[in-house]
Amino acid sequence: MARCIDCPCGHILTADDDEALFQLARQHLREHHPDMKRTDGELRARLAADARDE
């Protein structure tokens, strides 16, 4: 089983667990959305609300 979340840009981020997904999302935002300013807390809240099992 994996955890995944859709980025508004159309990317689907997939990782083994919530922590890995958080790291992946951090990296994705840094590389692809440098002007989307999200704190770690905001990002974790978004993942907690919207991440799904796959």
Ligand SMILES: [Zn+2]
């Ligand atoms: Zn994206």
